[in-house]
Amino acid sequence: MATKQIIHGIYSDEVPLLEGCKSLRASGIRVKEVYSPFPVHGIDPIIGVPRTRLAICAFIYGITGLSLATLMMWYMMISDWPNDIGGKPNWAYYFNIPAFIPITFEATVFCAAHGMALTYLLRCMLVPGARPKNPDPRTTDDKFMIYLELNDEQSKKADEILRSTGAEEVNYKGTIHIEPAY
């Protein structure tokens, strides 16, 4: 069973935080997570955050909305109960399509936006009543934190790097036990 030390490196700005992350990575230490009051641009490749696939989800939801709207209007206006309204062609979806474009568009946007927003909230586990996910409450205000889980040997090295890159505080928040993977 391996024991790992939890370390919070607190910075007061984004530039030293980025430096800290770069130095840690250069010496082979994995940055588990970074917490900041606003998005720190350029940090994702440094700490190895993969590009999110949410935009692909939005596209799929959008296509779904488009298909649902098409199916709905075809069923209601062409198949189930065709009506002669102002002489507009009702014998084929294709001929009536100009009148259906606005709602097809709205349904596409509706599904893409809501589907994506819901996926985002669930992917981040952002739900009403969820416990705050930042280990230190100051990181939503004006502090930036590097969160590390390291063994003793790496801890010493990380401590040095954090302090030398301008961390205001290096807090040891206890240990966790990790079962080795067999």
Add this chain to the structure above:
Amino acid sequence: MHAESQIREPLIIGKKTYRDISNDIIAPIEGKANRMWYFLFTIASLAFMWGIGCLSYTIGVGVGAWGSNNGVDWAWDITNFVWWIGIGHAGTLISAVLLLFRQKWRMAINRSAEAMTIFAVLCAAIFVTLHTGRPWLDYMLFPLPNQFGSLWPNFNSPLLWDVFAVSTYATVSIVFWYIGLIPDFAMIRDRVIKPKMKKAYSLLSFGWGGSARHWSRFEEVSLVLAGLSTPLVFSVHSIVSFDFATSVVPGWHTTIFPPYFVSGAVFSGFAMVLTLMIIVRKVYKLEAYLTVKHIEYMNIVIIVTGSIVGVAYLTELFVAWYSGVEWEQYAFLNRATGPMAWAYWCMMTCNVISPQLFWFKKLRTSIAFTFVLSIVVNIGMWFERFVIIVPTLCRTYLPSTWNSYTPSFIDVGIFVGTIGMFFTLFLLYSRTFPVIAQAELKSILKASGQEHKDLAAKHAHEDHH
């Protein structure tokens, strides 16, 4: 962190730190309201209650309580609906279109502008639900399975497109707004001391922690939602204009309507944002974030959209004359010289002439002048919708059906009520919600803050010598 040209004026004035921004945003939430707030809130909620009274009366006795009559079957209701929906457009435009164009100055105003959008759409919704006459049957607007011989709504009708457009717009705006609010609620949650407030903001913040993974997704969602909202906002007012443009009423049946309505909407929306922001910056002491430069930028948008509206008015007149269609020509002659000519000229003065005053730098950087003009613009835009609807319907094809129109006190009451509701909601919002997107603002502090810009300028200067 992005670098910004020295030529650009700072967007955050004074020596501010990240913590100062948090403090300034929290101040109205933790602090007690001043007398001015209670004074405004009392007036607004009284107007709101008066509106509820008139609204209930309408539901009780029917739309016969209104001034609308056999010929003029759309009047104050639709005028007010279009006016409110138009006002709402600025919020989405600021938060979505300006995000795509990477305009950093939007960050100080987008949150409140979006709140304004949502409240304005709620006000608009009151008129559309009520004008159907039997609002308890409004569910029939939606394509629900039913027992009336499968009577489906008519998807060929622009009125139904409007139902879909407005409901999509309302819900997507709320989602866009709330996604942006989550990190700011989290900041408040981590800062407030009172346990009840902490609990409330805990619930509202959905457990946000601000990790790099979450921020990365947050930015992607914001960007895609902005991309979706941009065509959405253009579609909504275009579809509202189709309500008129696809009819065969002279003066309405014109292809110019969609762009003309959209620019008019942006025009009035920015005016309303200015009215609100000038009050907010003063009452909550946010002058450092909502600077004169922000006001100037918004005034420039007002010149542009106001000029588009002016050109549209003139184009309408030209096309009516050039078309050779007698009825079309008379519709415009009647608007400009008929019994309601006063409304037409009021519209022309407020919408075409007054925004041109902003060409003077002195005027567009004057807060007092901007405040007055923003109200003038909204009066003008109300008259625009009135002129399109009422004088046109007073005199259509058959002279024997010509009649006049006067609003009843119920009409006026509901309109005053929606203004009351709008301000009641906005006043409540401004004391409980973070009125500025503080997380976004913090991200530009080091690039656009005055202190940091001065410092960078000094360094650049030293390097030269």
